[in-house]
Amino acid sequence: MPVISRRGKDAYTSPIRHLGPYADEAKRKGKHVYHLNIGNPDIHTPASALAKVREATKTNMVPYSPSKGFTSYRKKLVGYYKKFGADLTYEDIIITNGASEGILFSMFSCLDAGDEIIIPEPFYAIYNAFSYVSGVKIVAITSTIETAYALPSPQEFEQYITPRTKALFICNPNNPTGCVYSRKELEQLGEIVKKHDLFLFVDEVYREFSYEEEFFSVLRLKDLDDHVVVIDSISKRFSACGARVGALISKNPHVLENVNKYAEFRLSPPHFGQILAEATLDVPPSYIESVKEEYVRRRDYLIGRLSKMDNVICKKPKGAFYFLAKLPIDDSVKFCKWLLTDFEYKGSTLMLAPASGFYATPGLGKQEVRLAYVLKEEDLKGAMDCLEVAIKVYPGKTPIISNEKAQKISLY
Numbered sequence: 001m002p003v004i005s006r007r008g009k010d011a012y013t014s015p016i017r018h019l020g021p022y023a024d025e026a027k028r029k030g031k032h033v034y035h036l037n038i039g040n041p042d043i044h045t046p047a048s049a050l051a052k053v054r055e056a057t058k059t060n061m062v063p064y065s066p067s068k069g070f071t072s073y074r075k076k077l078v079g080y081y082k083k084f085g086a087d088l089t090y091e092d093i094i095i096t097n098g099a100s101e102g103i104l105f106s107m108f109s110c111l112d113a114g115d116e117i118i119i120p121e122p123f124y125a126i127y128n129a130f131s132y133v134s135g136v137k138i139v140a141i142t143s144t145i146e147t148a149y150a151l152p153s154p155q156e157f158e159q160y161i162t163p164r165t166k167a168l169f170i171c172n173p174n175n176p177t178g179c180v181y182s183r184k185e186l187e188q189l190g191e192i193v194k195k196h197d198l199f200l201f202v203d204e205v206y207r208e209f210s211y212e213e214e215f216f217s218v219l220r221l222k223d224l225d226d227h228v229v230v231i232d233s234i235s236k237r238f239s240a241c242g243a244r245v246g247a248l249i250s251k252n253p254h255v256l257e258n259v260n261k262y263a264e265f266r267l268s269p270p271h272f273g274q275i276l277a278e279a280t281l282d283v284p285p286s287y288i289e290s291v292k293e294e295y296v297r298r299r300d301y302l303i304g305r306l307s308k309m310d311n312v313i314c315k316k317p318k319g320a321f322y323f324l325a326k327l328p329i330d331d332s333v334k335f336c337k338w339l340l341t342d343f344e345y346k347g348s349t350l351m352l353a354p355a356s357g358f359y360a361t362p363g364l365g366k367q368e369v370r371l372a373y374v375l376k377e378e379d380l381k382g383a384m385d386c387l388e389v390a391i392k393v394y395p396g397k398t399p400i401i402s403n404e405k406a407q408k409i410s411l412y
Contacts, residue, residue, distance in 0.1 A: 012129040015333075015357025015370075022340035023351050033340070034350040034375065034383035039175070039321060041239045041374040043294065046287055049238065049279035056275045065271055067263040069095025069247075073278040077247065080281055084207065086219035092251050094259050095269045095277075099205050099233035099246040100126060106229050106248065107134040109258035110199050115166040117201075120152055122324065122358035122365060124175045124203065139165070140360035145326050145368070148315040149177035154188045161192075167199035168192065173206040173215070176324055176358050176370040178299075178317020183216040190221045199255075201229050205246075206320040208237040208288050211296055213318070225251035236321070237288060238280045243273035295321050298373040298380060305384040309391060311400055324355055324368045330396035331366050332356055343390050350383040350390075367400060 016038050023033050068074065074090035081088050096102040103126065111117060113135025119127060121140040131138045139160050143149040157168065168189060173180045193200045202218040218228055233246035250256055263269075299317060306314045306325055313326040329335040332354035339349050355368030373380065391397070 007133075010132070012125070012132060012357075014129075015125050015355070016353045019336055019340060019351065019354075022337055026340045026344075026349060030347070031344050032348040032382075034348065034379055034386065036371045036373070036375065036380075036383055037336075037351040037353040039236060039372045039374055040241055041236070041321070042376060042379075043239045043291055043374075045239045045276075046280055046283045048283060049240075049276050052279035053272050053276050056272060062271050064268040065095075065274060067266075067268055068260060069093070069269050070274050070278065073274050073281075076278060076281045081217075081219065081249070084215070084217040084219065086217055086249075088219070088249065088251070092249055092256070094248045094256065094263055095274060096231075096246040096248055096263070097266070097269050098235060098244045099203065099231045100130075101266075102231040102233075102246045102248040103127065103201075103203070104130045104133070105259045105262045106201055106231065106255075107131065107136055108262055109255055110201075110229065111136050111166045114164065116162060116164040117167045117169050118157060118160050118165060119169045119360070121360055122149070122176055122355060122368075123169075123360075124171055125357045127169065128357070128360060136166075137164070138360045142359075142361060142364065143177075145313055145315060145324060149174070149179050149324070151179065151181050151185050154192055157189070157192055158196075161196055161198075165196065165198060167201055169201040169203075171203040171205075172218070173210055173319025175203075175206065175320050176322045176353075176355070178315075178320050178323040180210045180213060180215065180319040182213070186216060186218050186221060190218075190224050190227070193227045194224065198227065199229060200224065200227050201231070203231045205231065205233045205236055207232070209292060209295060209321060210319040211292065211299070211317075215319070219249065227252070229255060234277045234280055237291075238277075238283070239291075240273075240276060240280070243276050244270050245273040245277040295373065298375075298377060299323075301377055301380055302371060302373050302384065305380075305388075309388055312391070313400065321374055322370055322372050324358075324370050326368050326400055327391060328397050328400050329367055329391075329394060330398040332369050334396060335394060336369065338394065338396075339386075339390060343386075343393070345386045345389045348382055348386055350386045367398070 074093045141152045230249040235241040311328040317323040353370040355365035359365045
């Protein structure tokens with residue numbers, strides 16, 4: 001038998017999806033599974049945008065689009081980003097197959113194998129995977145639930161900068177913590193990247209979901225045109241995850257030239273997805289406003305329920321639609337698997353994402369899980385009823401330890 005690649009063997013597995021077969025088996029056995037493991041909202045995609053796609057399917061062929069994406073869509077996006085204070089031209093925008101491709105293209109275009117990229121952890125798990133594929137080393141700065149996963153200070157970032165450092169990377173609003181970083185914090189990061197001549201990658205996919213304060217885009221920062229690369233997507237704000245349409249935005253012509261090479265290699269972004277995406281730009285603001293109100297209700301319900309459970313720690317998120325909770329369990333991967341294989345309550349169970357996959361530092365996240373509040377409140381109630389019982393009967397129940405202690409333990 002031919003031998004598969006070491007790269008494939010060593011590649012990261014998704015903490016969001018790798019327990020999927022156990023969920024499928026649970027359903028086959030008749031259990032109802034509440035999916036809080038993945039950001040796949042049950043909110044409807046705008047009907048007017050779907051209508052545009054249905055109309056577009058009345059055709060005899062589906063051609064490639066330009067590698068950079070439809071020009072008409074890119075031009076309309078200029079107006080969208082202007083609402084957030086960004087002064088762009090359509091040539092500053094390249095359409096990607098979701099934000100995921102934008103992240104990969106950013107790493108391929110700006111970093112060489114062996115370069116280092118500094119990321120506050122916990123972070124979106126795909127950053128681990130794509131850095132590995134790119135040969136890039138993640139240097140993680142740990143934030144903890146005890147500090148509500150606050151962004152590390154500028155001094156902490158600078159302590160980790162070495163001659164191999166090429167970029168800083170943040171997600172704002174943050175997946176998986178729900179943090180929203182302020183204008184002051186972003187300006188401080190801007191000063192660091194200018195001082196050390198680094199790139200600043202910012203994943204702004206959840207830009208529309210900032211609940212307590214106005215979202216500030218890094219695209220508004222002054223004198224950073226050569227440093228900033230923004231990744232975006234329609235997946236979350238318009239409940240269109242399967243459309244697979246994202247965007248990479250930069251005013252650095254050398255970055256865009258490199259990104260376009262990869263865009264040409266993969267030929268084009270999705271045809272019908274771009275039609276949907278362009279149509280979403282005509283959706284009235286009331287759509288997003290109503291969606292935000294719904295997520296706030298769901299967030300407040302989950303936080304309220306969890307805060308009443310014994311030995312559970314969580315912090316109220318200020319954005320996105322995720323947060324991490326710390327549970328009295330021995331291992332989040334074992335616990336999340338157990339929920340699907342050995343537990344049920346009134347014919348139901350729930351699926352969570354083990355938080356260990358959102359860290360780069362070994363040993364962290366073992367008592368944390370990520371919850372996505374993407375289900376209607378009735379389903380969230382059922383999920384929390386299950387979780388409350390599960391924590392009480394889980395055979396691996398263990399006292400909570402602080403992240404700082406967990407980090408020390410992981411070193412031995």
